[in-house]
Amino acid sequence: SVACLVEETQWPLETGSVDKLVVMHGLETSDRPFDLLQECYRVLGPGGRALFIVPNRVGLWARSDCTPFGYGRPYSLGQVEALLKSHGLIPERHVGALYAPPSDKRFWLRTAAFWEKSGRRIPTMVAGGVLMVEVSKQIPAPKRPGLSEAVRRPLRILGGMSVPAAKPV
Known part of the structure; x- marks a missing residue:
C-alpha cells in the first residue's frame, strides 16, 4: 500500500499498472470529476x-457539514453508475454503509x-x-477484425471424410 499527494489528474503511475484502486473523497471533492475518472481508467489494467x-444524496452524512461527506457533490446510485459507465468502468455491485x-x-x-x-x-x-x-475496467473490442488477408488456398482439414447418411432403423 502506497500513499502520496499528487495532482488529481496526473498520477505518477504507468498506464495499466494498477490492479485494484480505492477512490474515497475523490469524486465528490474533485473540481474535474470527468478528468479524474479518465485518470482512473488510464492507470487501471485490463x-x-x-x-x-x-x-449518498439521500443519506444523513451528506447533509451534515461536520462530516467529510458533507462537502462536495453527493450522488444517487443512478448518477454515480451512469458517470462510471460513461468512462468505460462497468459497475459490478454496490452497497450502502454508514447508517x-x-x-x-x-x-x-x-x-x-x-x-x-x-x-x-x-x-x-x-x-x-x-x-x-x-x-x-472492460477493454472494448476492436471496431473491425484484424488485418484482412486473402486466402490463397483453403485448408482441407476434413477432406476425405464421408458425409454421414441416415440409416433406416
Missing part, C-alpha cells in the same frame, strides 16, 4: 477493479451498532451515508 466511495446518524452524542454512539445492522435491511437508495460501488 480487468482491473476499483472501489468508489461517494456520499448511524453523524453525531458525537453519547446515545447515537452507543446505538451505532444497532443502526448499522438495521440499515443493511433498508434499500440503498433510501438510506446509508455513503454508496460503495465496485467497478471493473
Whole structure:
C-alpha cells in the first residue's frame, strides 16, 4: 500500500499498472470529476477493479457539514453508475454503509451498532451515508477484425471424410 499527494489528474503511475484502486473523497471533492475518472481508467489494467466511495444524496452524512461527506457533490446510485459507465468502468455491485446518524452524542454512539445492522435491511437508495460501488475496467473490442488477408488456398482439414447418411432403423 502506497500513499502520496499528487495532482488529481496526473498520477505518477504507468498506464495499466494498477490492479485494484480505492477512490474515497475523490469524486465528490474533485473540481474535474470527468478528468479524474479518465485518470482512473488510464492507470487501471485490463480487468482491473476499483472501489468508489461517494456520499449518498439521500443519506444523513451528506447533509451534515461536520462530516467529510458533507462537502462536495453527493450522488444517487443512478448518477454515480451512469458517470462510471460513461468512462468505460462497468459497475459490478454496490452497497450502502454508514447508517448511524453523524453525531458525537453519547446515545447515537452507543446505538451505532444497532443502526448499522438495521440499515443493511433498508434499500440503498433510501438510506446509508455513503454508496460503495465496485467497478471493473472492460477493454472494448476492436471496431473491425484484424488485418484482412486473402486466402490463397483453403485448408482441407476434413477432406476425405464421408458425409454421414441416415440409416433406416
